[in-house]
Amino acid sequence: MTDAGREQAVEAALGKLGLDARTRLLAGQDMWSLPALPDIGLASLVMSDGPIGVRGVRWTADDPSIALPSPTALAATWDPGLARRAGRLLAQEARRKGVHVLLAPTVNLHRSPLGGRHFEAYSEDPHLTGAIGTGYVRGVQDGGVATTVKHFVANDAETDRFTVDNKVAARPLRELYLAPFETIVKNARPWGIMTAYNQVNGTTMTEHHHLVNEVLRGEWGFDGVNVSDWMAARDTTRAIEGGLDLAxxxxxxxxxxxxxxxxxxxxxxxxxxEEAVRRVLRLAARVGALEGAEPVVTGLPAPIDGEALAREIARRAFVLVRNENAALPLAEGRKVALIGAAARDARVLGGGSAQVFPAHVVSPLDGLAAALPPSSLTYATGADPSDEPAPAGPGFRLRAVCRDAAGNVIGERSLPSGQVQWIGDDLPDGVTHDTLHSVEVTGTFTPRESGEHAFGTRGLGAFTLTVAGETLYDGVQGMGEEADPFEAFFGAPAERGTVALTEGVPVEVSLLHPLDREHAAPLPGVLFSLLHLGPRRDPDELIAEAVAAARAADTAIVVVATTERVESEGFDRADLKLPGRQDDLVRAVAAANPNTVVVVNAGSPVEMPWREEVAAVLLSWFPGQEGGAALADVLLGAEEPGGRLPTTWPATLADAPVTEVTPTNGELHYTEGLFIGYRAWDKAGATPAYPFGHGLGYTTWEYESLELTPDGATVRVRNTGSRPGREVVQLYVSPVTPGPVERPARWLAGFAGVEAGPGESAEAEIPLPRRAFEVWDEETGAWTAIPGSYDVRTGRSLTDTRLGATLTVDGTD
Known part of the structure; x- marks a missing residue:
């Protein structure tokens, strides 16, 4: 069926709907779905959070999902084709879970390194973001599942995100923040867009007639659905006039x-x-939820092995930023000391609505233990990034028991992670919000080690916590000072007491939570957690043990990490420091063993004051469920670390040119204009720890030739090393002489990945879009080419270009 045929089916269905049915369709029937309208053959459209997996309508580990690496990791591959394959896998997952609409991808920019949700976005650069986002959207929609590209627009920080008014001038708004959305709309034709909580220049985005109706729909030709971020719609008349379709x-x-x-x-x-309903029906027709309309995709892509793809993306995303004396890959037969709490309990994904629950997680310890002989691997904790209790995990066997007001059991559900996260109507069978009076998390805990174990709670309201027959807490947790309503409800972890336990000996645990309206969630649901922290040991003693292990090994591998209290939805970062004693650990280990490799398990930049003291630094991002297996592949040389930095890594926060994320009197002024990311570093004349585009592999490359035409570049490179490899050939443009308007010193205009064996050459064909030479003219309200000579350079990163040529651009179209 053609688009015209689907439009006929849409018009026929629309004509049968009265006003009440039409407006009901625009409101959603619950947390994740729209109402079915059987009279017109409309099934209920189901939505799910992304972007690294498809959680579905249930927020529980009982309904597992493939967990891919973080979006920063996907962007670090610099491979839109790989992003498309990731999207196809997610479409496969969505169809398995009965989901029609994936609430992803996030294409906001890394304006400041303090953005708390940057792990969920791609890059500081609009061109790279647009390219990766285009691949992702195409892939998801290849599988017949809709995307909602988000958060439209300038949702680049978390502080006061529901109310902040971001003041952005027209040029940076067009050239930076709108640019990825424009690229994706024009090149991938997404079926949905999600508008953000924030205001832009005085108007909240769910009511922004100019940006939604005039720019998104008018200039760019977007014909899909505009859905609000959850609870973002505030005013009926202004929202419908502003172009919001779904609230x-x-x-x-x-x-x-x-x-x-x-x-x-x-x-x-x-x-x-009527127009809004037409767009919703068009979405239903596209995904196969409207009778009489053939879906856009009838022949699905070939099935994809999710675990294998997760592992491939992870290793392709790892960025080797330092590798002195060829410390990596590890030589065969070397004794390895693996160090760090994050090596045993890896953080594989970010916090907040991006969370999914994989069926299993391969930690670095798991991955290396599977790849190395037992006699060649030792492990030491060294330092823990957190001294706070976390949701109950290994060793717990739990279930949630639901009771009514009379104390009768009305339902149960297993609880693999110790977190009750029942949002909307996602309740155990037989349970309703009206009948539910209390939830008890109950079961057993078998410790992995002996000592004083801490237990705690997270959430609001009354709790009674009992462990091994001892009541550790019986009280009420009230609202804290968190500004974000979602963060306030989830709350800070609260330690409630300790119990001496013996390794391998199970004990009974119980956390009873009566429900009350005073402490209800901002959305219909039940949200609280049983927390646990293993025995605390003297930090100096742990570091001393790690040093001893490092001295006895040929190579020490230290895994350092952030935590959910550092990088998560709902708040921005206070600094870029690694939490806990991890910096001390790295320095102590490096002093004991010159062959120290540090793996940084963080979704976005952290300070690494020891980076010049270690042999190698490998950035693993949040690497997804197969991260440990991918890490073993890369460390041992079975695969090459393929990533390049999608964002600049500062040496210290003080060096970063743009850091302000806190509004003043409700307003956040983007006073830096066009100068974020590497553009700002260039303007400031400052040197970061590692520049945009940087990344080392296991081979070397020679750039042999650059052929330039007005439409693109052909770059020939040769693999001059002894191993096969992949090179990301990058193309940067800069004006030879200053023009009539201020512009960055240089900017990314294109890139392409090539592969070659030892001694082989390859050619990268890189289109050079006209937009690379245009600026947004604020007076005429149009894109304008700036004529003149441009230096076009190609190379391995922003600061490591190898060849150049000059291109003359005229001012005509």
């Missing part, structure tokens, strides 16, 4: 009955309602 979640929102009443009162335009 989620439902049913209690500014649409539905409120919208029907506004139309009848003459306060809202019925024609705008």
């Amino acid at each position: 989620m979640p439902g049913p209690d929102t500014v649409y539905g009955r409120a919208l029907a009443a506004a139309v009848r009162a003459g306060e809202a335009d019925e024609a705008a309602v």
Whole structure:
């Protein structure tokens, strides 16, 4: 069926709907879905959070999902084709879970390194972000599943994200923040866009007529659905006039009955309602949820092995930023000391709505233990990034028991992670919000080590915590000082007491949580956690043990990490420091063993004050469920670390040119204009720890030739090393002489990946878009080419270019 055929089916269905049915369709029926309308053959459209996996409508480890590496990792591959394969896998996962719409990808920019949710976005550069996002959207929609590219627009920090008014001038808004959305809309034709919580220049994005109706739909031709971020829609009339189609979640929102009443009162335009419903029906037709309309995709892509692809993306994303004296890959037969709490309990994904629950996680310790003989690997904790209890994990066997007001059991559900996260109608069978009076997390815990174990709670309301027959807490947790309502509800972890336990001896545990309206969640749901922390030991003693292990080994591998209290949705970062004693650990180990390799398990930049003191530094991002296996592949040389930096890594936060993320009087002024990321570093004349585009492999490359035309470049490179490898050939443009308007010193104009064996050459064909030489003219409101001579350089990173040529651009189209 053609697009015209689907449009006929949409119009036929639309004509059968009255005002009440139309407005009900725009409000959602619950947390994750739209109402079915059987009279017109419309099935319920189901949505799910992304972007690294498809959680589905249940927020529980009982319903596992493939967990891919973080978006920063995907961007570090510099491979839109790989992003497309990731999207196809996610479409496969979505169809398995009955999901029609994936709430992803996130294409906001890394404006400041303090952005708390940057692990969920791709890059500081709009061109790279647009290219990776285009591949991702194409891949998901190849599988017949819709995407909602988010968060439109300038949602680049978390502080006061619900209310902040981001003041952005027209040029940076167009050239930076809107640019990835424009690229994706024009090149991938996404079926959905999600508008952000924040305001832009005085208007909240769910009501932004200019940016939604005039730019997104008018200039770019977007014909898909515009859905609000959850709870972002605030005003019925302004939202429908501003181009918002879906106000989620439902049913209690500014649409539905409120919208029907506004139309009848003459306060809202019925024609705008009709257009919104038409777009929702078009989405349903595209994904196969409307009878009489053949879905866009009838022949699905070939099945994909999710675990294998997760492992491939992880190793392709690892960025080797330092490798002195060929410390990596490890020589065969070397004795390895693996050090760090994060080596045993890896952080594989970021916190917040991006969370999914994989069926298993391969930690660095798991990966290396599977790849090395037992006699060649030792492990030491060294330092723990957190001294706070975390959700109950290994050793716990738990279930959640639901009771009514009379104390009768009305339902149960297993609880693999100790977290109760029942949002919307995701409750155990037989349980409703009206009948549910209390939830008890109960079961056993078998310790992995003897000593004083700490237990705690997270959430709001009353709790009774009992371990091994001893009541550790019986009280009420109230609201803290968290500004973000979601962060406030999840709350800070609270330690409630300790119990002396013996390795291997199970004990009974119970956390009883009566529900009350005073401490209800911001969305319908039940959200709280049983927390645990193993025996604390003297930090100096742990570091001393790690030093002893390092001295006895040929190579020491230290895994350092951030935590959910450092990088997560809902808040920005206070600094870029690694938490706990991890910096001390690295320095002590490096002093004991010159062959020290540090693996940085963080979703976005951290300070590494010891980076010049160690042999190698490998950035693993949040590497997904197969991260440990991929790490073993790379460390042992079975595979090459393929990543390049998608964002600049500063040596210290003080060096970073743009750091402000906290509004003043409700406003955050983007006073830096065009100068974020490497553009700002160039303007400041400052040198970061590692520049944009940087990344080492296991071979060497010679750049042999650059052929330039107005439409693109052909770059010939040769692998001059002894191993096969992949090179990311990057193309940067800079004006030879200053023009009539201020511009960055240079900017990324294109890139391509090539592969070659030892001694072989390869050619990279890199298109050179006209937009690379244009600026947004604020006076005319149009893109304008700046004529003149441009230096076009190609190489391995922003600061390591090998060849150059001059291109003359005229001012005509």
